[in-house]
Amino acid sequence: xxxxxxxxxxxxxxxxxxxxxxEIAPSEVVVVIGPSGSGKTTFLxxxxxxxEPTGGEVVVDGxxxxxxxxxxxxIRQEIGMVxxxxxxxxxxxxxxxxxxxxxxxxxxxxDQAHAxxxxxxxxxxxxxxxxxxxxQLSGGQKQRVAIARxxxxxxxxxxxxxxxxxxxxxxxxxxxxxxxxxxxxGMTMVVVTHEMGFAREVGDRVLFMDEGLILEExxxxxxxxxxxxxxxxxxxxxxx
Amino acid sequence: xxxxxxxxPVLLMGAGKTxxxxxxxxxxxxxxxxxxxxxxxxxRKFFRFIGTCYVDFFRGTPLLVQILxxxxxxxxILRAIQDHLAQAYGFPVIFHNIPIFVASVISCSMNSGAxxxxxxxxxxxxxxxxxxxxxxxxxxTHAQAMRYVILPQAFKWAIPPLGNEFIAMMKDTSLLSxxxxxxxxxxxxxxxxxxxxxxxxFLEVAFIYLVMTxxxxxxxxYLERRLKTGD
Numbered sequence: 044x045x046x047x048x049x050x051x052x053x054x055x056x057x058x059x060x061x062x063x064x065x066e067i068a069p070s071e072v073v074v075v076i077g078p079s080g081s082g083k084t085t086f087l088x089x090x091x092x093x094x095e096p097t098g099g100e101v102v103v104d105g106x107x108x109x110x111x112x113x114x115x116x117x118i119r120q121e122i123g124m125v126x127x128x129x130x131x132x133x134x135x136x137x138x139x140x141x142x143x144x145x146x147x148x149x150x151x152x153x154d155q156a157h158a159x160x161x162x163x164x165x166x167x168x169x170x171x172x173x174x175x176x177x178x179q180l181s182g183g184q185k186q187r188v189a190i191a192r193x194x195x196x197x198x199x200x201x202x203x204x205x206x207x208x209x210x211x212x213x214x215x216x217x218x219x220x221x222x223x224x225x226x227x228x229g230m231t232m233v234v235v236t237h238e239m240g241f242a243r244e245v246g247d248r249v250l251f252m253d254e255g256l257i258l259e260e261x262x263x264x265x266x267x268x269x270x271x272x273x274x275x276x277x278x279x280x281x282x283x
Numbered sequence: 284x285x286x287x288x289x290x291x292p293v294l295l296m297g298a299g300k301t302x303x304x305x306x307x308x309x310x311x312x313x314x315x316x317x318x319x320x321x322x323x324x325x326x327r328k329f330f331r332f333i334g335t336c337y338v339d340f341f342r343g344t345p346l347l348v349q350i351l352x353x354x355x356x357x358x359x360i361l362r363a364i365q366d367h368l369a370q371a372y373g374f375p376v377i378f379h380n381i382p383i384f385v386a387s388v389i390s391c392s393m394n395s396g397a398x399x400x401x402x403x404x405x406x407x408x409x410x411x412x413x414x415x416x417x418x419x420x421x422x423x424t425h426a427q428a429m430r431y432v433i434l435p436q437a438f439k440w441a442i443p444p445l446g447n448e449f450i451a452m453m454k455d456t457s458l459l460s461x462x463x464x465x466x467x468x469x470x471x472x473x474x475x476x477x478x479x480x481x482x483x484x485f486l487e488v489a490f491i492y493l494v495m496t497x498x499x500x501x502x503x504x505y506l507e508r509r510l511k512t513g514d
Contacts, residue, residue: 091420093416093419093420116419116422116423116424117422119419119420119421119422120421120422122420123420123421124417124420126413126416126417128411128413130411130413130414130416130417131417132414132417132418132432132436133436134435134436134439143421143431143432144421144422144423147423147427147431148421148422148423148427189417192417192421193420193421196421196422
Protein backbone atom coordinates (compact mmCIF):
# COMPACT_ATOMS: atom_id res chain seq x y z
CA UNK A 44 0.00 0.00 0.00
CA UNK A 45 2.84 2.36 0.90
CA UNK A 46 6.39 2.05 -0.33
CA UNK A 47 9.14 4.38 0.79
CA UNK A 48 12.59 4.33 -0.81
CA UNK A 49 15.59 6.12 0.58
CA UNK A 50 13.52 9.04 1.86
CA UNK A 51 15.46 12.16 2.76
CA UNK A 52 14.26 15.44 4.18
CA UNK A 53 16.34 18.40 5.17
CA UNK A 54 15.29 21.78 6.49
CA UNK A 55 18.11 24.04 5.38
CA UNK A 56 21.12 22.49 7.06
CA UNK A 57 19.21 20.27 9.43
CA UNK A 58 18.86 16.75 8.08
CA UNK A 59 15.69 15.33 9.62
CA UNK A 60 15.32 12.17 7.57
CA UNK A 61 18.47 10.44 6.42
CA UNK A 62 17.31 7.59 4.25
CA UNK A 63 14.13 5.82 5.25
CA UNK A 64 13.08 2.58 3.56
CA UNK A 65 9.89 0.85 4.43
CA GLU A 66 6.94 -0.95 2.98
CA ILE A 67 3.47 -1.10 4.44
CA ALA A 68 0.98 -3.74 3.37
CA PRO A 69 -2.77 -3.25 3.01
CA SER A 70 -4.59 -3.54 6.36
CA GLU A 71 -1.34 -3.34 8.23
CA VAL A 72 -1.11 -1.18 11.34
CA VAL A 73 2.35 0.27 11.68
CA VAL A 74 3.27 2.18 14.81
CA VAL A 75 6.20 4.57 14.73
CA ILE A 76 7.93 5.27 18.03
CA GLY A 77 11.04 7.17 18.99
CA PRO A 78 12.31 10.11 21.01
CA SER A 79 11.16 13.60 20.08
CA GLY A 80 13.20 15.09 17.29
CA SER A 81 13.79 11.67 15.78
CA GLY A 82 11.92 12.61 12.59
CA LYS A 83 8.84 10.41 13.04
CA THR A 84 6.34 13.21 12.48
CA THR A 85 8.28 14.47 9.46
CA PHE A 86 8.30 10.92 8.10
CA LEU A 87 4.53 10.71 8.47
CA UNK A 88 4.02 14.11 6.86
CA UNK A 89 6.13 13.06 3.90
CA UNK A 90 3.67 10.23 3.22
CA UNK A 91 0.96 12.68 2.09
CA UNK A 92 3.43 15.32 1.01
CA UNK A 93 2.52 17.88 3.65
CA UNK A 94 6.29 17.92 3.85
CA GLU A 95 8.05 17.70 0.52
CA PRO A 96 10.87 15.16 0.63
CA THR A 97 14.25 16.40 -0.51
CA GLY A 98 15.25 12.96 -1.74
CA GLY A 99 13.95 9.47 -2.34
CA GLU A 100 10.47 8.42 -3.29
CA VAL A 101 7.11 7.72 -1.74
CA VAL A 102 4.59 5.47 -3.50
CA VAL A 103 1.09 5.23 -2.13
CA ASP A 104 -1.46 2.86 -3.64
CA GLY A 105 0.68 2.62 -6.75
CA UNK A 106 0.95 6.38 -7.19
CA UNK A 107 4.37 7.98 -7.03
CA UNK A 108 3.74 10.89 -4.66
CA UNK A 109 7.15 12.34 -5.28
CA UNK A 110 6.67 12.52 -9.07
CA UNK A 111 6.07 16.18 -9.98
CA UNK A 112 3.47 15.07 -12.54
CA UNK A 113 1.31 13.39 -9.90
CA UNK A 114 -1.93 15.17 -9.05
CA UNK A 115 -1.24 15.45 -5.37
CA UNK A 116 -4.76 16.63 -4.49
CA UNK A 117 -6.23 13.51 -6.01
CA ILE A 118 -4.07 11.02 -4.14
CA ARG A 119 -4.46 12.95 -0.88
CA GLN A 120 -8.16 12.10 -1.04
CA GLU A 121 -7.14 8.48 -0.46
CA ILE A 122 -4.93 9.31 2.52
CA GLY A 123 -6.67 10.47 5.67
CA MET A 124 -4.72 12.35 8.29
CA VAL A 125 -5.34 13.01 11.96
CA UNK A 126 -3.30 15.73 13.65
CA UNK A 127 -1.96 16.19 17.13
CA UNK A 128 -3.83 19.46 17.53
CA UNK A 129 -7.02 18.21 15.78
CA UNK A 130 -7.12 21.16 13.35
CA UNK A 131 -10.90 21.07 13.18
CA UNK A 132 -12.46 23.93 11.25
CA UNK A 133 -13.70 26.19 14.06
CA UNK A 134 -16.27 28.01 11.92
CA UNK A 135 -18.09 24.80 11.05
CA UNK A 136 -20.17 22.44 13.17
CA UNK A 137 -19.00 18.90 13.84
CA UNK A 138 -21.21 17.64 11.02
CA UNK A 139 -20.05 20.36 8.61
CA UNK A 140 -16.45 19.52 9.42
CA UNK A 141 -17.15 16.00 8.24
CA UNK A 142 -19.22 16.91 5.16
CA UNK A 143 -16.99 19.71 3.82
CA UNK A 144 -14.52 17.60 1.87
CA UNK A 145 -17.09 15.09 0.50
CA UNK A 146 -19.16 18.05 -0.72
CA UNK A 147 -16.40 20.18 -2.18
CA UNK A 148 -13.80 17.63 -3.20
CA UNK A 149 -15.84 14.52 -4.00
CA UNK A 150 -18.75 16.68 -5.21
CA UNK A 151 -21.25 14.50 -3.38
CA UNK A 152 -24.87 15.53 -3.12
CA UNK A 153 -25.69 17.20 0.22
CA ASP A 154 -28.01 14.32 1.14
CA GLN A 155 -25.36 11.72 0.50
CA ALA A 156 -22.62 13.64 2.32
CA HIS A 157 -24.97 14.23 5.21
CA ALA A 158 -25.81 10.55 5.46
CA UNK A 159 -22.15 9.51 5.42
CA UNK A 160 -21.25 12.11 8.03
CA UNK A 161 -24.12 11.08 10.30
CA UNK A 162 -22.95 7.46 10.04
CA UNK A 163 -19.39 8.37 10.89
CA UNK A 164 -20.34 10.57 13.82
CA UNK A 165 -22.38 7.67 15.13
CA UNK A 166 -19.40 5.41 14.67
CA UNK A 167 -17.18 7.67 16.79
CA UNK A 168 -19.98 8.02 19.32
CA UNK A 169 -20.82 11.66 18.71
CA UNK A 170 -24.23 11.63 17.03
CA UNK A 171 -25.53 14.01 19.65
CA UNK A 172 -22.81 16.57 18.88
CA UNK A 173 -23.51 16.93 15.15
CA UNK A 174 -24.65 20.54 15.36
CA UNK A 175 -22.07 21.64 17.94
CA UNK A 176 -19.08 23.84 17.09
CA UNK A 177 -15.56 22.55 17.91
CA UNK A 178 -15.09 25.18 20.62
CA GLN A 179 -17.77 23.42 22.66
CA LEU A 180 -16.21 19.96 22.38
CA SER A 181 -13.69 18.36 24.71
CA GLY A 182 -10.29 17.38 23.36
CA GLY A 183 -11.25 13.74 22.98
CA GLN A 184 -14.47 14.67 21.21
CA LYS A 185 -12.59 17.00 18.88
CA GLN A 186 -10.17 14.29 17.94
CA ARG A 187 -12.99 11.83 17.28
CA VAL A 188 -14.66 14.37 14.99
CA ALA A 189 -11.30 14.82 13.27
CA ILE A 190 -11.10 11.05 12.69
CA ALA A 191 -14.64 11.07 11.28
CA ARG A 192 -13.70 13.98 9.04
CA UNK A 193 -10.76 12.05 7.62
CA UNK A 194 -12.81 8.88 7.19
CA UNK A 195 -15.52 10.74 5.28
CA UNK A 196 -13.28 10.71 2.21
CA UNK A 197 -13.24 6.89 2.37
CA UNK A 198 -9.43 6.83 2.47
CA UNK A 199 -7.39 3.72 1.83
CA UNK A 200 -4.76 4.74 4.36
CA UNK A 201 -5.00 6.67 7.62
CA UNK A 202 -2.08 8.61 9.07
CA UNK A 203 -2.15 9.50 12.76
CA UNK A 204 0.28 12.12 14.02
CA UNK A 205 0.45 11.78 17.82
CA UNK A 206 -3.35 11.77 18.00
CA UNK A 207 -3.49 11.56 21.78
CA UNK A 208 -0.51 13.72 22.74
CA UNK A 209 -2.45 16.89 23.41
CA UNK A 210 -5.31 15.19 25.22
CA UNK A 211 -6.02 15.09 28.92
CA UNK A 212 -5.20 11.58 30.18
CA UNK A 213 -8.82 10.64 30.81
CA UNK A 214 -9.68 11.29 27.16
CA UNK A 215 -6.94 9.21 25.60
CA UNK A 216 -8.94 6.00 25.92
CA UNK A 217 -11.93 7.12 23.88
CA UNK A 218 -9.72 8.13 20.95
CA UNK A 219 -7.66 4.95 21.08
CA UNK A 220 -10.88 2.92 21.17
CA UNK A 221 -12.00 4.48 17.88
CA UNK A 222 -8.60 3.75 16.38
CA UNK A 223 -8.74 0.14 17.54
CA UNK A 224 -12.11 -0.29 15.84
CA UNK A 225 -10.63 1.08 12.65
CA UNK A 226 -7.71 -1.30 12.83
CA UNK A 227 -10.06 -4.21 13.38
CA UNK A 228 -12.01 -3.25 10.28
CA GLY A 229 -8.86 -3.62 8.24
CA MET A 230 -7.84 -0.01 7.71
CA THR A 231 -4.22 0.50 6.74
CA MET A 232 -2.80 2.74 9.44
CA VAL A 233 0.45 4.49 10.19
CA VAL A 234 0.46 5.81 13.74
CA VAL A 235 3.05 8.02 15.36
CA THR A 236 2.43 7.76 19.08
CA HIS A 237 3.82 7.57 22.57
CA GLU A 238 1.06 5.16 23.60
CA MET A 239 3.07 1.98 24.02
CA GLY A 240 0.00 0.09 25.19
CA PHE A 241 -1.69 0.86 21.89
CA ALA A 242 1.43 -0.10 19.95
CA ARG A 243 1.53 -3.45 21.71
CA GLU A 244 -2.11 -4.25 21.45
CA VAL A 245 -3.01 -2.99 17.99
CA GLY A 246 0.23 -2.66 16.06
CA ASP A 247 1.19 -5.31 13.55
CA ARG A 248 4.64 -3.83 13.32
CA VAL A 249 6.59 -1.23 15.26
CA LEU A 250 9.24 1.05 13.77
CA PHE A 251 11.76 2.63 16.10
CA MET A 252 13.19 5.85 14.73
CA ASP A 253 16.03 8.00 15.96
CA GLU A 254 18.06 10.74 14.29
CA GLY A 255 16.25 10.39 11.00
CA LEU A 256 16.67 6.64 10.56
CA ILE A 257 14.67 3.52 11.30
CA LEU A 258 16.99 1.81 13.75
CA GLU A 259 14.88 -1.23 14.45
CA GLU A 260 11.62 -2.72 13.35
CA UNK A 261 9.66 -5.77 14.23
CA UNK A 262 6.52 -7.08 15.84
CA UNK A 263 5.51 -5.34 19.07
CA UNK A 264 6.53 -8.52 20.86
CA UNK A 265 10.08 -8.35 19.50
CA UNK A 266 10.46 -4.62 19.98
CA UNK A 267 9.22 -4.49 23.53
CA UNK A 268 10.57 -7.74 24.93
CA UNK A 269 13.74 -8.36 22.95
CA UNK A 270 15.06 -5.04 21.74
CA UNK A 271 18.49 -5.36 20.12
CA UNK A 272 19.44 -1.78 19.33
CA UNK A 273 21.10 0.02 22.25
CA UNK A 274 19.24 3.24 21.67
CA UNK A 275 15.93 1.42 21.55
CA UNK A 276 16.80 -0.24 24.84
CA UNK A 277 17.62 3.15 26.34
CA UNK A 278 14.41 4.65 24.96
CA UNK A 279 12.26 1.83 26.31
CA UNK A 280 13.89 1.94 29.72
CA UNK A 281 12.93 5.58 30.00
CA UNK A 282 9.30 5.24 29.03
CA UNK A 283 8.19 1.84 30.26
CA UNK B 284 -27.49 79.47 18.16
CA UNK B 285 -29.98 80.09 15.37
CA UNK B 286 -27.12 79.76 12.87
CA UNK B 287 -26.38 76.32 14.22
CA UNK B 288 -29.95 75.21 13.64
CA UNK B 289 -30.28 77.03 10.36
CA UNK B 290 -27.17 75.43 8.91
CA UNK B 291 -27.93 72.00 10.26
CA PRO B 292 -30.08 70.66 7.36
CA VAL B 293 -27.43 71.64 4.82
CA LEU B 294 -24.64 70.17 6.91
CA LEU B 295 -26.59 66.97 7.46
CA MET B 296 -27.01 66.62 3.72
CA GLY B 297 -23.24 66.93 3.52
CA ALA B 298 -22.88 64.31 6.24
CA GLY B 299 -25.11 62.05 4.16
CA LYS B 300 -22.72 62.49 1.23
CA THR B 301 -19.80 61.76 3.54
CA UNK B 302 -21.39 58.50 4.63
CA UNK B 303 -22.31 57.61 1.07
CA UNK B 304 -18.82 58.13 -0.31
CA UNK B 305 -17.25 56.35 2.67
CA UNK B 306 -19.50 53.32 2.30
CA UNK B 307 -18.82 53.17 -1.43
CA UNK B 308 -15.07 53.63 -0.98
CA UNK B 309 -14.82 50.93 1.68
CA UNK B 310 -17.07 48.53 -0.27
CA UNK B 311 -14.93 48.84 -3.39
CA UNK B 312 -11.88 48.93 -1.13
CA UNK B 313 -12.84 45.51 0.26
CA UNK B 314 -12.82 44.04 -3.24
CA UNK B 315 -9.52 45.75 -4.07
CA UNK B 316 -8.13 44.85 -0.67
CA UNK B 317 -9.04 41.18 -0.98
CA UNK B 318 -7.37 41.08 -4.39
CA UNK B 319 -4.36 43.05 -3.16
CA UNK B 320 -4.05 41.03 0.02
CA UNK B 321 -4.18 37.71 -1.84
CA UNK B 322 -1.56 39.06 -4.28
CA UNK B 323 0.68 39.87 -1.33
CA UNK B 324 0.26 36.31 -0.04
CA UNK B 325 0.75 34.67 -3.42
CA UNK B 326 3.52 32.19 -4.01
CA ARG B 327 4.26 33.86 -7.33
CA LYS B 328 6.74 36.67 -7.20
CA PHE B 329 4.96 38.65 -9.92
CA PHE B 330 1.71 38.88 -7.95
CA ARG B 331 3.55 39.70 -4.75
CA PHE B 332 5.36 42.50 -6.57
CA ILE B 333 2.12 43.98 -7.95
CA GLY B 334 0.47 43.75 -4.53
CA THR B 335 3.41 45.32 -2.77
CA CYS B 336 3.63 48.19 -5.28
CA TYR B 337 -0.07 48.90 -4.85
CA VAL B 338 -0.01 48.83 -1.06
CA ASP B 339 3.24 50.80 -0.77
CA PHE B 340 2.14 53.54 -3.15
CA PHE B 341 -1.27 54.16 -1.65
CA ARG B 342 -0.18 53.88 1.95
CA GLY B 343 3.05 55.75 1.40
CA THR B 344 1.63 58.85 -0.24
CA PRO B 345 -0.89 61.34 1.17
CA LEU B 346 -4.52 60.76 0.23
CA LEU B 347 -4.72 64.46 -0.65
CA VAL B 348 -2.05 64.00 -3.31
CA GLN B 349 -3.84 60.90 -4.63
CA ILE B 350 -7.07 62.87 -4.92
CA LEU B 351 -5.34 65.62 -6.87
CA UNK B 352 -3.67 63.11 -9.18
CA UNK B 353 -6.94 61.37 -9.95
CA UNK B 354 -9.01 64.54 -10.38
CA UNK B 355 -6.50 66.78 -12.19
CA UNK B 356 -3.69 64.53 -13.37
CA UNK B 357 -5.57 61.55 -14.76
CA UNK B 358 -7.92 63.53 -17.05
CA UNK B 359 -4.96 65.42 -18.45
CA ILE B 360 -3.31 62.18 -19.53
CA LEU B 361 -6.57 60.73 -20.81
CA ARG B 362 -7.23 63.88 -22.86
CA ALA B 363 -3.74 63.71 -24.32
CA ILE B 364 -4.25 60.10 -25.35
CA GLN B 365 -7.64 60.94 -26.76
CA ASP B 366 -6.29 63.87 -28.77
CA HIS B 367 -3.63 61.65 -30.17
CA LEU B 368 -6.17 58.99 -31.16
CA ALA B 369 -8.45 61.65 -32.65
CA GLN B 370 -5.69 63.10 -34.78
CA ALA B 371 -4.18 59.81 -35.83
CA TYR B 372 -7.26 57.66 -36.36
CA GLY B 373 -10.16 60.09 -36.26
CA PHE B 374 -11.60 58.78 -33.01
CA PRO B 375 -14.41 60.99 -31.69
CA VAL B 376 -13.59 63.34 -28.82
CA ILE B 377 -15.99 62.52 -25.99
CA PHE B 378 -13.99 62.71 -22.77
CA HIS B 379 -13.38 66.05 -21.08
CA ASN B 380 -13.31 65.65 -17.33
CA ILE B 381 -13.72 63.07 -14.63
CA PRO B 382 -16.86 63.97 -12.66
CA ILE B 383 -16.02 64.98 -9.10
CA PHE B 384 -18.02 62.09 -7.69
CA VAL B 385 -16.22 59.52 -9.83
CA ALA B 386 -12.80 60.96 -8.98
CA SER B 387 -13.76 60.88 -5.33
CA VAL B 388 -14.81 57.25 -5.44
CA ILE B 389 -11.72 56.21 -7.38
CA SER B 390 -9.20 57.96 -5.14
CA CYS B 391 -10.80 56.99 -1.84
CA SER B 392 -11.44 53.36 -2.77
CA MET B 393 -7.94 52.87 -4.16
CA ASN B 394 -6.54 54.32 -0.94
CA SER B 395 -8.84 52.30 1.28
CA GLY B 396 -8.09 49.14 -0.70
CA ALA B 397 -4.41 49.42 0.14
CA UNK B 398 -5.10 49.55 3.88
CA UNK B 399 -7.70 46.78 3.62
CA UNK B 400 -5.21 44.61 1.70
CA UNK B 401 -2.96 44.73 4.74
CA UNK B 402 -5.90 43.94 7.02
CA UNK B 403 -6.75 40.83 5.00
CA UNK B 404 -3.14 39.78 4.72
CA UNK B 405 -2.69 39.98 8.47
CA UNK B 406 -6.00 38.18 9.07
CA UNK B 407 -5.10 35.30 6.74
CA UNK B 408 -1.66 35.00 8.29
CA UNK B 409 -3.17 34.88 11.77
CA UNK B 410 -5.04 31.67 10.90
CA UNK B 411 -3.26 28.63 12.32
CA UNK B 412 -1.11 26.77 9.78
CA UNK B 413 -2.85 23.54 10.79
CA UNK B 414 -6.06 24.74 9.14
CA UNK B 415 -4.49 24.83 5.70
CA UNK B 416 -2.79 21.48 6.35
CA UNK B 417 -6.02 19.83 7.45
CA UNK B 418 -7.82 21.15 4.38
CA UNK B 419 -5.06 20.07 2.03
CA UNK B 420 -4.80 16.64 3.66
CA UNK B 421 -8.44 16.08 2.69
CA UNK B 422 -7.55 16.61 -0.94
CA UNK B 423 -8.65 20.23 -1.29
CA THR B 424 -6.73 22.41 -3.69
CA HIS B 425 -5.05 25.52 -2.32
CA ALA B 426 -7.88 27.63 -3.77
CA GLN B 427 -10.58 25.44 -2.20
CA ALA B 428 -8.84 25.53 1.16
CA MET B 429 -8.65 29.32 0.96
CA ARG B 430 -12.28 29.68 -0.03
CA TYR B 431 -13.91 27.22 2.36
CA VAL B 432 -11.54 27.16 5.31
CA ILE B 433 -9.12 30.08 5.54
CA LEU B 434 -11.02 33.10 4.24
CA PRO B 435 -14.26 32.54 6.21
CA GLN B 436 -12.18 32.56 9.39
CA ALA B 437 -10.03 35.45 8.25
CA PHE B 438 -13.10 37.57 7.48
CA LYS B 439 -14.19 37.18 11.05
CA TRP B 440 -10.87 38.49 12.34
CA ALA B 441 -10.92 41.26 9.77
CA ILE B 442 -14.24 42.74 10.88
CA PRO B 443 -12.97 44.94 13.76
CA PRO B 444 -10.03 46.43 11.80
CA LEU B 445 -12.36 46.91 8.82
CA GLY B 446 -14.64 48.91 11.10
CA ASN B 447 -11.71 51.06 12.14
CA GLU B 448 -10.78 51.55 8.51
CA PHE B 449 -14.33 52.71 7.86
CA ILE B 450 -14.07 55.29 10.63
CA ALA B 451 -10.68 56.51 9.41
CA MET B 452 -12.00 56.81 5.86
CA MET B 453 -15.02 58.74 7.09
CA LYS B 454 -12.71 61.43 8.45
CA ASP B 455 -10.36 61.32 5.47
CA THR B 456 -13.14 62.01 2.98
CA SER B 457 -13.04 65.60 4.28
CA LEU B 458 -10.01 65.94 1.99
CA LEU B 459 -12.40 65.67 -0.95
CA SER B 460 -13.48 69.23 -0.14
CA UNK B 461 -10.40 70.48 -2.03
CA UNK B 462 -11.82 69.23 -5.35
CA UNK B 463 -15.24 70.58 -4.45
CA UNK B 464 -17.02 67.35 -3.57
CA UNK B 465 -19.90 68.54 -1.42
CA UNK B 466 -19.44 66.40 1.61
CA UNK B 467 -19.74 67.60 5.17
CA UNK B 468 -16.66 69.84 5.39
CA UNK B 469 -17.24 71.40 1.97
CA UNK B 470 -20.81 72.29 2.93
CA UNK B 471 -19.43 73.89 6.08
CA UNK B 472 -16.89 75.90 4.11
CA UNK B 473 -19.63 77.19 1.82
CA UNK B 474 -21.72 78.33 4.77
CA UNK B 475 -18.70 80.02 6.35
CA UNK B 476 -18.18 81.83 3.04
CA UNK B 477 -21.65 83.33 3.37
CA UNK B 478 -21.85 83.94 7.12
CA UNK B 479 -18.18 84.50 8.05
CA UNK B 480 -18.80 82.61 11.31
CA UNK B 481 -15.98 80.11 11.02
CA UNK B 482 -15.93 79.22 14.70
CA UNK B 483 -19.56 78.18 14.99
CA UNK B 484 -19.79 76.34 11.70
CA PHE B 485 -16.51 74.44 11.85
CA LEU B 486 -17.21 73.46 15.42
CA GLU B 487 -20.60 72.22 14.31
CA VAL B 488 -18.95 70.30 11.47
CA ALA B 489 -16.49 68.75 13.92
CA PHE B 490 -19.34 67.79 16.21
CA ILE B 491 -21.21 66.03 13.41
CA TYR B 492 -18.05 64.07 12.51
CA LEU B 493 -17.66 63.17 16.17
CA VAL B 494 -21.22 61.88 16.45
CA MET B 495 -20.68 59.69 13.37
CA THR B 496 -17.29 58.32 14.41
CA UNK B 497 -18.44 57.61 17.96
CA UNK B 498 -21.53 55.83 16.73
CA UNK B 499 -19.47 53.61 14.44
CA UNK B 500 -16.74 52.89 16.96
CA UNK B 501 -19.43 51.74 19.41
CA UNK B 502 -20.74 49.46 16.70
CA UNK B 503 -17.23 48.09 16.10
CA UNK B 504 -16.75 47.51 19.84
CA TYR B 505 -20.02 45.65 19.97
CA LEU B 506 -19.09 43.44 17.02
CA GLU B 507 -15.68 42.79 18.52
CA ARG B 508 -17.19 41.68 21.80
CA ARG B 509 -19.66 39.40 20.07
CA LEU B 510 -16.91 37.81 18.00
CA LYS B 511 -14.78 37.21 21.06
CA THR B 512 -17.46 35.40 23.02
CA GLY B 513 -18.15 32.80 20.35
CA ASP B 514 -19.45 32.09 16.93
